[in-house]
Amino acid sequence: MNFRNILAEIEKTDPEVYERLSGRRDVLRSFGSKVAAAALPIAVGSMFKKAYGKTTSAVGDALNFALKLEYLEFNYYHVANNTGGLIPGSDQPGFQTIEAHELSHINFLTNALTTMGVTPYTPKNYNAASNIPAYIPSGAYDFTKGGTYHVFEDYKTFLIVAQTFEDTGVRAYQGQMPAFFGSANSTVLQQALEISCVEARHAAHIRYVRRLSGAAAEYPAPWITNNIPPIVALQANYLGEDNVGQEGITITSLPGASGTIPQASATAAFDEPLDAPTVLALVTPFFIL
Amino acid sequence: MKIWNTPAGGQVEEMESGYDVSRRRFFQLAGGIAGAGILFSACKKTSGPTDVYIGSGDTALLNYMYILQQVEAAFYTQAVVTNYYGISQSELQLLTDVRDQEIAHREFFKALLGSDAVMPIDIAFSSVTFADRTSVLTNAAQLEDLVVTGLIGAAPLLTNTDYTREFNKMVTVEARHSAYFKDVYAYNTFSTGVGSNAMDHSNSPSAVLAIAQQNYILTKFDSRKLPN
Secondary structure, eight states, rough: OOHHHHHHHHHHHHHHHHHHHGHHHHHHHHHHTTSSSGGGHHHHHHHHHHHHHHHHHHHHHHHHHHHHHHHHHHHHHHHHHSTTTSGGGGGGHHHHHHHHHHHHOOOOOHHHHHHHHHOOOOOOTTTSSSTTOOOSSSSBOOTTTTTTTOOOTTTHHHHHHHHHHHHHHHHHHHGGGGGGOOOHHHHHHHHHHHHHHHHHHHHHHHHHHHTTTOTTOOOOOOOOTTOOOSSGGGGGGGTTTTEETTEEEEEEGOOOOOOBHHHHHHHHSOOOOOHHHEEEEEEHHGGGO | OEEEEEESSOEEEEEHHHHHHHHHHHHHHHHHHHTTTHHHHHHHOOTTTTTTTHHHHHHHHHHHHHHHHHHHHHHHHHHHHHHHHHHHHHHHHHHHHHHHHHHHHHHHHHHHHHHSSSSOOOETTTTOOOTOOOHHHHHHHHHHHHHHHHHHHGGGGOOOOOHHHHHHHHHHHHHHHHHHHHHHHHOOOOOTTTTGGGGGOOOOOHHHHHHHHTTTOSSSSEOOOOOO
């Protein structure tokens, strides 16, 4: 292994490698003479980990944030699926599928973080030794949001909050994607997109369930139309979804089937990202802090 | 039946041409002949001088997605015009909405590409029976799934991350479409076909373009500089 060659190779993709390592100039110098060959791989490993630690930490933070939302969703569906009389028989297979998906996402993200050397998020009162560790029986979540939503007593309310969680989840994933930009993280970006598409399928399904049940005047489509929320109280989760500008192009000015693209379809055609602080503010009331 | 995209962005229909039939018959024949590999290799050309060049780098990736969005928009345009027997008011409303969303995607790419945009392409849905509900719903879901795999596979290859962000915004909407068409066809099947770990699939641009080419597109492309 030629250490100078390694640095030269890294410099091709990261011209700033020497600057990143400059704080460790003395260490670099010492490689020239004193360090025993056997110790080299470990020493090099820890040196690069320090230099690139910021990037790893940004990816880890983004994945841990996604994991936190997956736990919230899993617990929501797990309680619902185990609450007799809440979900009609015809709708139960769908929600069992969704619950299983959220658990798969928890496991996948946990493994990915562990592999990266980042400690995976676990919810409050997490007990690794329990029957279903991802399920937190008490003390972590308040899905009623302080008694506002009777989600496990009223099916319509359950659906409203489920739809909002899924739509917000899709938007939250979108908001985290920039952490995975760049060729070094292209696999993470791909996997995050693969997960977010399944969240979008959940959102579409729940919206369709609500459409079939004749949900009020809103009569939801499987996609987000303008910034229309299921109920006014959840408007904040949909702010910005009425955006019609993409890359400086006004979608509603483009030619449509007749005339220009209708506003409803122009907004529905693009899911819009939400940043982490906004998502946290939206979901925190469902957590017991 | 062939559907032509006019330069103005509209669509006109044309009755099934003899070319389609003869082409299909060729494949049927070829499939039944021992040593068909020779026939295929004789016909297979990598990229000839008449093929439509789609560009390189990000331009190629944007054109690649412009091509797929043209296919989707043409599919739903036809599906709305000759809507299937027994369509409900809700289904027609959502089908029309999806059509307009796909036209939005198509026109977005066209505007983004400007003079680099490939010309409107020649599309044929020879395996779709637009009068039949099952045919339309299953083909719609299949087409949406193809575009989902294509967008996921292409997003990390873009060098301009503004474009990556747009691909991200669109892919979850295509997944919503897929889920809807599956649900309408068979309730609770919104995620049928997703992979292990409950994750959607991804595929490389060249692989997705080849599938689209085989199933829906008559125009031949020079995609040798398409990133993969």
